[in-house]
Amino acid sequence: MFFYAAKIGWFVLQPLAAILLVVILGLLALALGRARLAAGLIALSVAALAVCSLTPAGLMMMAVLEDRFPRPELPDRVDGIIVLGGAFDTRVARTRGLTELNDAADRVTAGMELARRYPQAKLLFSGGVAALLEEDIPETEAAEVLYIGLGLEQDRLLLDGRARDTFENAVFAKELAEPVAGEVWLLVTSASHMPRAVGCFRVADFPVLPYPVDYRTPSGPALYRPSSTTIRNLEKVHFAIREYLGLVAYRLSGRTDALFPSP
Known part of the structure; x- marks a missing residue:
């Protein structure tokens, strides 16, 4: 509801x-x-x-x-990387049969970059069907094609295609990841979305290390100059x-x- x-x-x-x-x-x-x-x-x-x-x-x-969650200094060991959906254009994927990224593509590319940095870590992508009136494909279908195509090993990739919103991202990611005490899981999502995402993961009792990406604003004096x-x-x-x-x-x-x- x-x-x-x-x-x-x-x-x-x-x-x-x-x-x-x-x-x-x-x-x-x-x-x-x-x-x-x-x-x-x-x-x-x-x-x-x-x-x-x-x-x-x-x-x-x-x-x-x-600016709410600054990007952290990365630890020496990471057990898993959680990438939240929202970076794929599922309407294009459904109607054209193509894997198409949107303006939030940094979520996906940063996830792959981190997966290469930590070759022992799992990569969990969470993104189902968020459309209300159309039967779009789950983002996991596009994510699997892209990540495997970029060279990620199949056994490292965990896919949650059920989540329709951020809270469900957190709940279903925990079910799929089955984290144990002492593990380090990075959470990758857009910087502006990170406060809400972290709040959801805390309620789901899934400790994560926020790794914000997809910044849309400059810093310093440029912040006060609107785009032409x-x-x-x-x-x-x-x-x-x-x-x-x-x-x-x-x-x-x-x-x-x-x-x-x-x-």
């Missing part, structure tokens, strides 16, 4: 959809003769679109998430709001151990 409620709720609350909804309400108010209300709603939508697309608001929102490509500024707001809403929803439902998990 949580999975479906989250998908439907995010469809309405994502920035562009929410702005469009306000515009529609403004036009409806105008049709009903409520000119002042209509003007206010349309002005609000224009202002929101301007802030999202022309300012560094999204960069600053994302940076707070990405407005859609990239809007994209940052989109992903940041999704993570903040996810943190709240997961905490209220007991899926994370804190509202904003920290190291």
Whole structure:
């Protein structure tokens, strides 16, 4: 039930959809003769679109998430590497029969890099079908093709194709990995997603060493300079709001151990 409620709720609350909804309400108010209300709603939508697309608001929102868990110094020994799904375009894979990575590709490539650095470690990829209305293929199908094609030994690869969200990633990864006390498991996911992911693994009682990748924001003064490509500024707001809403929803439902998990 949580999975479906989250998908439907995010469809309405994502920035562009929410702005469009306000515009529609403004036009409806105008049709009903409520000119002042209509003007206010349309002005609000224009202002929101301007802030999202022309300012560094999204960069600053994302940076707070990405800086929460700094990348650690890697230990001498690692027993397993957990890579969370979200890096494959499963619609392309289903319709074209191709393995296609998306903007979060760093999750997959970093996992392979770590697997080569620690040749004794297992690599566990967790990613099922996250689509609501379409029967996309599980990400594990694309991940298996890619990792084996890159030279990873089959007996080192663990695949969880059941997980549909971050909490299920944690629960099913623990079932598959069967970690024992003293083992070191790295958790690889996007830096902005790491707080929520770590919170879920803590609730699942699976100790992991966070290894954030897929950074979307610069550091230093560049953080306050928005991109000249407005859609990239809007994209940052989109992903940041999704993570903040996810943190709240997961905490209220007991899926994370804190509202904003920290190291």
